Amino acid sequence: MYTQAIDLPGQPAEPSRSGPLGLAPPGAQARFDATVAAQGKIEPQDWMPEGYRRTLIRQISQHAHSEVVGMLPEGNWVTRAPSLKRKAILLAKIQDEGGHGLYLYAAAETLGASREELVDALHSGKAKYSSIFNYPTPTWADIGTIGWLVDGAAIMNQVPLCRCSYGPYARAMIRVCKEESFHQRQGFEIVLTLCRGTPEQKAMAQAALNRWWWPVLMMFGPSDTESVHSAQSTAWGIKRIGNDELRQKFIDATVPQIELLGLEMPDPELHWNAARGHYDHGPIDWSEFKRVLDGDGPCNRERVAARVAAHDNGAWVREAALAHAARKAARQAEKQAA
Numbered sequence: 001m002y003t004q005a006i007d008l009p010g011q012p013a014e015p016s017r018s019g020p021l022g023l024a025p026p027g028a029q030a031r032f033d034a035t036v037a038a039q040g041k042i043e044p045q046d047w048m049p050e051g052y053r054r055t056l057i058r059q060i061s062q063h064a065h066s067e068v069v070g071m072l073p074e075g076n077w078v079t080r081a082p083s084l085k086r087k088a089i090l091l092a093k094i095q096d097e098g099g100h101g102l103y104l105y106a107a108a109e110t111l112g113a114s115r116e117e118l119v120d121a122l123h124s125g126k127a128k129y130s131s132i133f134n135y136p137t138p139t140w141a142d143i144g145t146i147g148w149l150v151d152g153a154a155i156m157n158q159v160p161l162c163r164c165s166y167g168p169y170a171r172a173m174i175r176v177c178k179e180e181s182f183h184q185r186q187g188f189e190i191v192l193t194l195c196r197g198t199p200e201q202k203a204m205a206q207a208a209l210n211r212w213w214w215p216v217l218m219m220f221g222p223s224d225t226e227s228v229h230s231a232q233s234t235a236w237g238i239k240r241i242g243n244d245e246l247r248q249k250f251i252d253a254t255v256p257q258i259e260l261l262g263l264e265m266p267d268p269e270l271h272w273n274a275a276r277g278h279y280d281h282g283p284i285d286w287s288e289f290k291r292v293l294d295g296d297g298p299c300n301r302e303r304v305a306a307r308v309a310a311h312d313n314g315a316w317v318r319e320a321a322l323a324h325a326a327r328k329a330a331r332q333a334e335k336q337a338a
């Protein structure tokens, strides 16, 4: 997975870009359209429209940033998880999220973006990451709820991305979804344990569900009528299912889980609509979503500051790795010359 950015034998070293003035080589656009229409895969060495490339860099890098920033709310609980076993499981989950970030940065690099520019965009506030990671985790129940609902919503959104038209992204999603599935189950198990525990523990689970429910619904993005990218991304085979349909699928799958846990519904307007064959829900407060995207959520500043500090504190590791790689290359060159 990490080697996706390495050149393929017999293929051009660089992903083929539009010609001068952004013109496609003869037949390239038709080949691209035919591949997308046939649900085939576009690979890094294939010609692709500049807008397709930019859209993928935007989405994949935002997705990578989300995975990496998403480690922070959970990292907050590694030392406080209630048992050694819970600590070990949480640590492994957080490491998985870091791994997802790496696959995704590698996938974005196959499109000609450099890791430095992507990371700089996150640190300067230019690039977005998922709104959900700007909320705090005040109790252990929040950790269970993140696994159950946040990873649950992530799977709902990412399973269709396994069929995305861009090969490296689609392939990264297959492994990511398998791991998210495990995360979702471990989160549900934490919440189930709390719900079967003392009244105080069950109340903690209820409070976490109430806090996370609406932000989780916002994870799927704005309503289709407000979504600026959906139409084009769907035409390019990047998006397979719209934001509203995925949100509805998530709600329909989650309500029975809330019932099984014996928790109260976090939205008094949630009810089964037999005519539609779906659950209806109350209105989502999109002004809150907008505030969080504009950098004014409960933890936006803290999250970006933590990432910048981690990057700065890790400068020596990057320098050491580069020095090691340079020495190894020099030794190899010496050997070849001898």
Ligand code: BYC
Pocket (backbone or CB within 6 Å): 058, 059, 062, 063, 064, 066, 067, 068, 070, 071, 097, 128, 129, 130, 131, 132, 150, 151, 154, 157, 218, 219, 220, 221, 222, 226, 227, 228, 229, 230, 233, 239, 243, 293
């Ligand atoms: N948060 O036209 P739209 C995880 C932005 S990590 C922030 O619908 P699109 C996990 C959107 O970017 C899960 N911004 O856009 C990790 C656009 O703004 P720009 C992360 C959002 O791209 C650790 C504008 O709103 N998952 O699971 O067609 C621990 C208009 O939206 C959000 C992914 O990244 C949001 N929630 O559709 C546990 C999945 N929603 O870019 C778990 C990959 C929308 O024009 N991404 N925006 O400035 C996608 O599937 C799509 O990008 C989205 C949005 C469905 C999110």
